[in-house]
Amino acid sequence: MSAPLLDIRELTVRVEGKEILSGLSLEVGRGEVHAIMGPNGAGKSTLAQALAGRDGYGVSAGSMRFDGEDLLGMSPEERACKGLFLGFQYPVEIPGVSNMYLLRSALNAQRKAAGQPEINAAEFLRRARQEASRLKLKPELLKRGVNEGFSGGEKKRNEMLQLAVLKPRLAVLDETDSGLDIDALKVVASGIRALRDGQRAFVLITHYERILNLVSPDKVHVLAGGGIARSGGAELVQELEAAGYETFLREAA
Amino acid sequence: MSAPAARNPEIQELLQRKYQHGFVTDIESDTLPPGLDEDVIRVISARKEEPEFLLDWRLRAFRYWREAREPSWAKLNIPPIDYQAISYYSAPGAAKDAPKSLDEVDPRLLETYDKLGIPLHERARLAGVAVDAVFDSVSVATTFKSRLAEAGVIFCPFSEAVREHPELVRKYLGSVVPYRDNYFAALNSAVFTDGSFVYVPKNTRCPMELSTYFRINERNTGQFERTLIIADEGSEVSYLEGCTAPMRDENQLHAAVVELVALKDARIKYSTVQNWYPGDEKGRGGIYNFVTKRGDCRGRNSSISWTQVEAGSAITWKYPSCILRGDNSTGEFYSVAVTNNFQQADTGTKMIHIGRNTSSNILSKGISAGRAQNTYRGLVKVFPRAEGARNRTQCDSLLIGRDCGAHTFPHMDIGHPRAVVEHEATTSRISEDQLFYCRQRGLGEEDAVNLIVNGFCKQVFNMLPMEFAVEAQALMNVSLEGAIG
Ligand SMILES: Nc1ncnc2c1ncn2[C@@H]1O[C@H](COP(=O)(O)OP(=O)(O)OP(=O)(O)O)[C@@H](O)[C@H]1O
Ligand SMILES: [Mg+2]
Numbered sequence: 001m002s003a004p005l006l007d008i009r010e011l012t013v014r015v016e017g018k019e020i021l022s023g024l025s026l027e028v029g030r031g032e033v034h035a036i037m038g039p040n041g042a043g044k045s046t047l048a049q050a051l052a053g054r055d056g057y058g059v060s061a062g063s064m065r066f067d068g069e070d071l072l073g074m075s076p077e078e079r080a081c082k083g084l085f086l087g088f089q090y091p092v093e094i095p096g097v098s099n100m101y102l103l104r105s106a107l108n109a110q111r112k113a114a115g116q117p118e119i120n121a122a123e124f125l126r127r128a129r130q131e132a133s134r135l136k137l138k139p140e141l142l143k144r145g146v147n148e149g150f151s152g153g154e155k156k157r158n159e160m161l162q163l164a165v166l167k168p169r170l171a172v173l174d175e176t177d178s179g180l181d182i183d184a185l186k187v188v189a190s191g192i193r194a195l196r197d198g199q200r201a202f203v204l205i206t207h208y209e210r211i212l213n214l215v216s217p218d219k220v221h222v223l224a225g226g227g228i229a230r231s232g233g234a235e236l237v238q239e240l241e242a243a244g245y246e247t248f249l250r251e252a253a
Numbered sequence: 254m255s256a257p258a259a260r261n262p263e264i265q266e267l268l269q270r271k272y273q274h275g276f277v278t279d280i281e282s283d284t285l286p287p288g289l290d291e292d293v294i295r296v297i298s299a300r301k302e303e304p305e306f307l308l309d310w311r312l313r314a315f316r317y318w319r320e321a322r323e324p325s326w327a328k329l330n331i332p333p334i335d336y337q338a339i340s341y342y343s344a345p346g347a348a349k350d351a352p353k354s355l356d357e358v359d360p361r362l363l364e365t366y367d368k369l370g371i372p373l374h375e376r377a378r379l380a381g382v383a384v385d386a387v388f389d390s391v392s393v394a395t396t397f398k399s400r401l402a403e404a405g406v407i408f409c410p411f412s413e414a415v416r417e418h419p420e421l422v423r424k425y426l427g428s429v430v431p432y433r434d435n436y437f438a439a440l441n442s443a444v445f446t447d448g449s450f451v452y453v454p455k456n457t458r459c460p461m462e463l464s465t466y467f468r469i470n471e472r473n474t475g476q477f478e479r480t481l482i483i484a485d486e487g488s489e490v491s492y493l494e495g496c497t498a499p500m501r502d503e504n505q506l507h508a509a510v511v512e513l514v515a516l517k518d519a520r521i522k523y524s525t526v527q528n529w530y531p532g533d534e535k536g537r538g539g540i541y542n543f544v545t546k547r548g549d550c551r552g553r554n555s556s557i558s559w560t561q562v563e564a565g566s567a568i569t570w571k572y573p574s575c576i577l578r579g580d581n582s583t584g585e586f587y588s589v590a591v592t593n594n595f596q597q598a599d600t601g602t603k604m605i606h607i608g609r610n611t612s613s614n615i616l617s618k619g620i621s622a623g624r625a626q627n628t629y630r631g632l633v634k635v636f637p638r639a640e641g642a643r644n645r646t647q648c649d650s651l652l653i654g655r656d657c658g659a660h661t662f663p664h665m666d667i668g669h670p671r672a673v674v675e676h677e678a679t680t681s682r683i684s685e686d687q688l689f690y691c692r693q694r695g696l697g698e699e700d701a702v703n704l705i706v707n708g709f710c711k712q713v714f715n716m717l718p719m720e721f722a723v724e725a726q727a728l729m730n731v732s733l734e735g736a737i738g
Contacts, residue, residue: 052689052693054689055685055689075692075698076689076692076693077692077693077695077696077697077698079693080692080693080694080695081695085693086693088690088693091690092684092686092687092690094687094690094691094704094705094708095708095709096705096708096709096710096711096712097704097705097707097708098708101704101708102691102694102704103694105696105700105704106691106694106695106696107695109694109695109696109697109700110695113695145708146690162694166694166695
């Protein structure tokens with residue numbers, strides 16, 4: 001039995017001198033879809049950023065292993081090239097840098113790290129256009145600056161486009177379902193389903209039942225009080241919808 | 254035509270006297286000792302066998318310069334320059350220390366050529382390998398010359414134009430940038446040794462991009478270069494100056510003058526990529542670049558467009574400008590200026606609206622990193638008679654790191670009540686968020702910076718001729734090496 005794809009043990013993360021995560025543990029196996037829910041400010045995005053290796057998200061204790069390799073010593077780009085993808089809760093705008101140009105550069109950087117040749121420009125464009133039309137992303141947005149003047153929903157679809165083109169081994173999607181209209185949500189869910197191949201894993205950070213009904217996660221976790229307060233199957237979602245986070249907050253206090 | 258100064262007995266005597274002092278030994282390949290006075294100017298003019306009018310003009314310029322003062326209004330910190338410590342004449346081919354082949358060239362320079370993708374056959378010339386060893390460019394230049402001659406276009410070294418077309422030189426030299434214009438223009442007028450001359454005849458579209466790249470027999474003209482481009486009625490020309498490769502040059506002070514004249518319905522496009530040595534990361538050394546560039550839209554419906562990528566030099570003082578004299582004429586200025594380490598740049602443009610329905614467009618992109626200071630300085634002047642004048646100015650600054658500075662001084666002097674003048678300025682910093690976003694997608698930190706910087710400059714790069722645009726992008730990356738971290 002090989003190691004889980006993602007193995008987080010007793011992780012403690014401090015931001016600006018404040019301890020946000022205290023001894024969090026989480027295992028995600030190959031091909032699995034996990035959901036992480038939890039109250040605002042619980043530390044879900046903090047977990048995602050720490051996984052991706054963002055400066056300022058200092059890991060003071062514990063470990064994170066990805067496919068058996070220690071993530072802690074790796075730069076953000078090394079982690080990305082190993083196949084770790086983060087869909088941002090608030091994707092940043094990069095004016096002037098064409099959306100397609102960033103994506104092609106990213107893909108080529110990852111291919112280079114894997115010892116593969118650069119993708120042919122025409123082939124790339126074909127692939128990107130195909131994925132964009134599947135995600136119903138307006139072709140015009142491919143030419144614009146990265147997220148430049150995109151609506152909230154368009155930014156999220158653009159994250160999905162990057163996911164679809166980069167095909168990572170683990171995608172952590174931080175509220176990619178928030179701010180999407182019903183059609184877009186269906187598109188995102190079908191995008192995730194299409195990428196499930198028995199190997200690729202997903203961690204969906206979300207506040208809503210809707211997306212989970214569409215993708216049926218293998219496991220659902222509640223992040224509260226600096227760690228995973230509870231884990232269960234899809235039925236946990238209904239329970240949370242009914243009772244809210246009240247009990248977890250009380251336990252944590 | 255007046256007798257060449259060289260045949261003047263007094264000058265001959267002067268030349269001899271200099272020789273007696275042992276300063277110069279060989280009449281064909283020689284260098285004057287440091288220092289500047291009227292005698293030096295007479296020697297320069299004599300060596301170049303110039304007509305009387307040119308010597309007179311040089312001397313008037315010199316006398317003006319002697320009384321003038323260095324300008325101090327720029328936001329630049331300029332160390333004192335000892336003008337008497339400079340040698341003002343060096344005959345072509347005089348550089349005895351020039352490398353004989355690429356094997357003798359600094360390997361770091363070759364490495365940079367590699368990064369910039371400079372073709373192999375160009376490297377020798379750029380590195381300053383003696384010209385006669387660079388056989389490739391000779392053949393290129395020859396085919397080039399015959400195509401131009403067919404079209405009637407004159408493109409030659411300035412000194413050749415003085416000999417072959419003195420009437421054109423006399424008519425236009427100093428007509429856009431008079432020697433009284435400013436301190437450095439006066440110095441250049443007094444001592445310039447060579448440069449480029451272009452004349453495009455009426456209703457002629459120059460059949461190719463003209464480029465200093467192809468101009469051979471011009472070693473040692475970089476310091477006080479003089480360029481004059483005349484586009485006659487209904488003609489069109491595009492001129493490229495410089496190149497992305499760092500050029501070998503021992504002269505610290507550069508003071509060039511470029512004059513453009515566009516007659517009725519003529520169009521001139523002038524593109525520059527400047528990459529002189531910027532000094533090291535501690536701020537030691539580097540070229541001081543004081544340039545006067547100006548275009549005169551003299552005729553109706555004429556247009557002049559400047560595009561510049563300023564990446565090199567320790568100090569850049571440069572304001573390519575347009576005098577919009579003809580009705581319906583248009584002026585454009587597109588600029589990228591990048592400064593890193595201790596570089597200082599004070600650059601921008603002047604758009605002088607004199608004719609009716611004249612329009613101008615200014616797009617300036619300044620990038621600062623390290624401890625560099627980058628200033629945009631612009632003037633939009635609309636004369637009372639310039640009915641229908643329009644200007645649009647956009648100045649964007651990008652900061653990398655916390656120790657650099659960006660400054661914008663957009664002056665407006667609007668003399669017509671219905672002139673339409675729009676100005677927009679932005680300053681941004683490459684954010685942590687942007688870098689992390691790119692890195693999370695797999696790009697290294699430097700690649701991420703380059704991506705963002707190139708995106709910032711794109712609108713200007715798009716104005717460059719194709720192959721230049723690609724090189725300019727590579728140049729940005731090399732210039733900002735080490736800017737992060
Ligand atoms: N850079 C920072 N500086 C200071 N505090 C921070 C920083 N980043 C996060 N925090 C704090 O850490 C806590 C967890 O924030 P985080 O964004 O991880 O919450 P979240 O669970 O993703 O919440 P939400 O559901 O609202 O997205 C919050 O109290 C937040 O204010
Ligand atoms: Mg969050």
